[in-house]
Amino acid sequence: MTTHPxxxxxxxxxxxxxxxxxxxxAGMTVTAFDVSPASLDAVSEHITAAASAQDAARGxxxxxxxxxxxxxxxxxxxxxxxxxxVLTPDSVVLVMATVGPAASEDAVRRLEPLGVRVVDAPVSGxxxxxxxxxxxxxxxxxxxxxxxxxxLLDAMASNAPVVGDAPGxxxxxxxxxxxxxxxxxxxxxxxxxxxDSMGLDRAQVHEVLGTGAAASFMFGDRGGRMVAEAFDxxxxxxxxxxxxxxxxxxAARTVHQExxxxxxxxxxxxxxxxxxxxRKDDSVVYRILRADx
Numbered sequence: 001m002t003t004h005p006x007x008x009x010x011x012x013x014x015x016x017x018x019x020x021x022x023x024x025x026a027g028m029t030v031t032a033f034d035v036s037p038a039s040l041d042a043v044s045e046h047i048t049a050a051a052s053a054q055d056a057a058r059g060x061x062x063x064x065x066x067x068x069x070x071x072x073x074x075x076x077x078x079x080x081x082x083x084x085x086v087l088t089p090d091s092v093v094l095v096m097a098t099v100g101p102a103a104s105e106d107a108v109r110r111l112e113p114l115g116v117r118v119v120d121a122p123v124s125g126x127x128x129x130x131x132x133x134x135x136x137x138x139x140x141x142x143x144x145x146x147x148x149x150x151x152l153l154d155a156m157a158s159n160a161p162v163v164g165d166a167p168g169x170x171x172x173x174x175x176x177x178x179x180x181x182x183x184x185x186x187x188x189x190x191x192x193x194x195x196d197s198m199g200l201d202r203a204q205v206h207e208v209l210g211t212g213a214a215a216s217f218m219f220g221d222r223g224g225r226m227v228a229e230a231f232d233x234x235x236x237x238x239x240x241x242x243x244x245x246x247x248x249x250x251a252a253r254t255v256h257q258e259x260x261x262x263x264x265x266x267x268x269x270x271x272x273x274x275x276x277x278x279r280k281d282d283s284v285v286y287r288i289l290r291a292d293x
Contacts, residue, residue, distance in 0.1 A: 070103030089115030
């Protein structure tokens with residue numbers, strides 16, 4: 001494989017598009033497919049559009065998949081028109097979505113007879129950092145496969161530690177990451193809702209407590225959006241945490257581990273989903289907690 005592998009990119013959502021652009025700007029040839037023509041048009045200055053996922057993947061050194069769910073990953077690989085039909089032993093599939101260990105390991109099992117290697121590297125960091133190549137990527141896979149995708153990791157991430165030799169380990173790290181993120185967002189919303197209920201100035205609470213021991217990334221970032229009530233400025237949709245906290249619960253049940261804080265936070269996200277707030281920014285948990293105000 002060359003220093004600049006040819007890249008097929010599947011999935012140009014809120015995170016996928018800036019990640020693909022960052023990869024292209026690093027000098028790699030990227031051909032992409034997304035079910036949304038508008039998403040393809042938005043990156044057309046730097047990325048070649050393909051008519052189908054198979055057309056994008058055919059002959060590519062690395063196939064980067066950035067979809068939302070395990071079901072979508074399965075469809076991309078093995079559904080009607082799935083790329084599994086055109087992958088070869090020279091192909092490496094780079095799974096960067098948060099799909100859970102079971103989905104990742106199932107993909108490995110089904111691609112293994114084709115000789116196709118998989119690198120599991122879910123990402124964390126948000127849309128802004130996706131556009132600057134400053135993500136955290138939790139990487140797992142055999143060394144040869146990781147080496148093959150290293151140029152992409154270098155382009156997209158400021159930190160891409162290898163956390164395991166087996167695809168699925170990266171997903172396990174991301175599960176722990178999402179537990180912390182989901183609980184921290186819920187805690188930030190609860191704290192600011194309490195401050196508001198007590199008649200305090202939310203902005204001042206956010207400013208003062210953000211400088212002390214109670215500070216966290218989520219309190220600073222999502223807390224600022226809660227103060228501004230910028231719930232339509234969607235940087236991470238509420239439904240992402242409906243999905244991810246569900247994956248946390250599934251993983252916990254698999255190993256018989258109690259996760260009471262995560263379970264409580266999950267109910268808050270589900271409440272927002274039922275209230276029709278799925279596509280709002282996840283900071284809308286503050287509004288959910290102050291719905292009676």
